[in-house]
Amino acid sequence: MTLRPDIDGTMYNYFSSQGTVNSDGYSNPIVDALFEETRVVPDGPARVQLYRQLQHQLVDDAPWTFLAFENLMVGMDRRIHGVPGIPDTMMRFRAAWMQP
Numbered sequence: 001m002t003l004r005p006d007i008d009g010t011m012y013n014y015f016s017s018q019g020t021v022n023s024d025g026y027s028n029p030i031v032d033a034l035f036e037e038t039r040v041v042p043d044g045p046a047r048v049q050l051y052r053q054l055q056h057q058l059v060d061d062a063p064w065t066f067l068a069f070e071n072l073m074v075g076m077d078r079r080i081h082g083v084p085g086i087p088d089t090m091m092r093f094r095a096a097w098m099q100p
Contacts, residue, residue: 007051008038015058026063 013019016035017027034054041047076083082095 008035011035011051011054012039015054015063024063026061028057028061031057031061 012035013021015026015031016022017032031054034050034057038047038050038054041050074085077098079099080096081099082097084092084095086092
């Protein structure tokens, strides 16, 4: 559901009742409770399980219907190094360098 490295960066904003881009007004107390729990549980199997529950609830509720999913492709010159391949469409050039 998200291209960001941490799933919370996108999912909370769209599907939490308090989300900043929840323009559809989707609201489910179970989903909100799961989001609050995921924000205090450290990374690991317990957090993964909470997000699985969250995703199953979202699929059951079907607040959105996904018609397509974009296949993101990025091309880069072979001389460019140090740009991480994180598929969230944000370019990170802090550690980038070019081989002469």
